[in-house]
Amino acid sequence: MKEIADIIKAYEKARKEGKKTALATVVKVEGSSYRRPGARMLITEDGILTGAISGGCLEGDALRKALSAIHQQENKLVTYDSMDEDDAKFGVQLGCNGIVYILFEPIFDDSAANPIAILSALQGxxxxxxxxxxxxxxxxxxxxxxxxxxxNDQYTSGENNLLPLFSNDLQKVLETKKSAFLDYSINEEPVNAFLEFISPPVSLIIAGAGNDAQPLANFADLLGWNVIIADGRQTHANSQRFPNANQILVTKPEQLLPQLEIDENTAFVLMTHNYNYDLALLDLLLPTNAPYIGTLGPKKKLIRMLDELNLNTEGNQSRVHGPIGLDIGAETAEEIAISIVTEIKAVLSGASAGQLKKKDAPIHVHESEIN
Incomplete structure (x- = not known):
């Protein structure tokens, strides 16, 4: 979602400056590639790139293809085949053993349903x-x-509303939370579809506005997460100390949860350094469906808190991440923030958080496993 948000912001800037733009989207990958389907990049006519469709090897050629799409005012599908030994003919030297299909779409500002308008609806x-x-x-x-x-709603291209053709499949993607690649026929011509599942960004609620919360808020913002700071001290919880926070709440624990929306992408980090505040908030969080709750401090602190709440069960000890973070040898506040962010990402993604070199399976899920 951060990439999409950055693209929307860059498009608005380009539109105000009167620049023509095109959107490049990775729609299909066969074999190995740095980016997977759903990766996007906005290209302006003067060569400004926002987002990424590769590790940098395709961007130069993508600029030329985007300018061609803008000039001809039509969508173009371009294939980059790194399995071809003569991939130097593209002038890109991919270095990956795969085929990447990228769709280039010129953006027509006068169309209310251009690709950027549809992407913008995601943020609504x-x-x-x-x-x-x-x-x-x-x-x-x-x-x-x-x-x-x-x-409960939909947003379609008014110029070519084909939703009835694939609405049931799109609904299935929404229900299963898994992207799909399907084939259709329009006017007896084959059409391929990338039906992409997109979840909202992680919402990180940091209970605590101390100095050690600042790098955590900064790293989360860098990832495009929605950052909320909650603390009972107005001297600490303010925009001067947390300029990138989406919301700052000066509140007591019992007043916090009614002000929040907790969903499957919500993470709570308890790091107020105020035992009673953390204790009261933990008591309120355990009955919720928050998928991630982490407490700063040693394991014995968490056990003591659960004991005081009469909730010291194996299930609660397993559910609450305390001590919080991955074991990366972190010492400084910045290093601890990295260990916390990576653990939250791993838990919400269902990943092992192990070393990739020890992973036998491919790093990314193959397309054949998505359908």
Whole structure:
């Protein structure tokens, strides 16, 4: 979501400056690639790039393809084949053993349903969404970013509303929370679809506004997470100390939860250094469905808190991450912040947090495993 948010911001700036733009989207990958389907990049006519579709090897050629799409005012699908020994003909030297399909869409500012407008609808609500991007591997019918579906609403391209064709499949993507690659036929021509599941950004509630909370808030903001600071001290919880926070709440524990929306992407970190504040907040959090709760400090502190709450069960000890963070040898506040952020990311993603070199399976899920 951060990449999409950055692209929307860059597009608004380019539009105000009267610059033409194009959106590049990785719609399909075969084999190995630095970025997976759903990676996006905005290109302006003067060569400014926002986002990324590779590790840097495709961006130069992508600029040329984007300018061609802008000039010809039509969507274009470009294939980069790094399995071809003569991949130097692209002038990109991919260095990966895979084929990458990238769709280039010129953005027409006068269209209310251009790709950026559809992506912008993602930011309207904090809800899961399914996004449809239509292209053709065999023909010239490169329809592009076409529809966005949420549980209770939808947003489609008014110029070419094809939602009935794939609405059931898009609904399935929303329900299963898994992206899909499917094939359709429009006017007897084959059309491929990348139906992408997109969840809202992580919402990180940091209970505590001490100095050690500042790098944690900064790292989370860098990842595009929604950062909320909560503390009972107005001298600590303020915008001067946390300029990048999305929200700052000076409040008591019992007044905090009614002001928050807790969903499957919400993480709480208890680091007030005030035992009673953390204790009261933990008592309120345990009955909720918050998927991540972490407490700063030693294991014995967490056990003591659970004992005082008469909630010291194996399930609660397993659910609450205390001590918080991954074991990376962290000492400084910045290092501790990194260990906390990486643990939250791993837990919410269902990842092992182990070393990639020890992973037998591919780093990314293969497309054949998505459907």
């Amino acid at each position: 609500k904090r809800e899961n969404a399914a996004l449809a991007v239509l292209f053709s591997l065999a023909g010239k019918n490169q329809i592009g970013t076409n529809a966005l579906l949420r549980m």
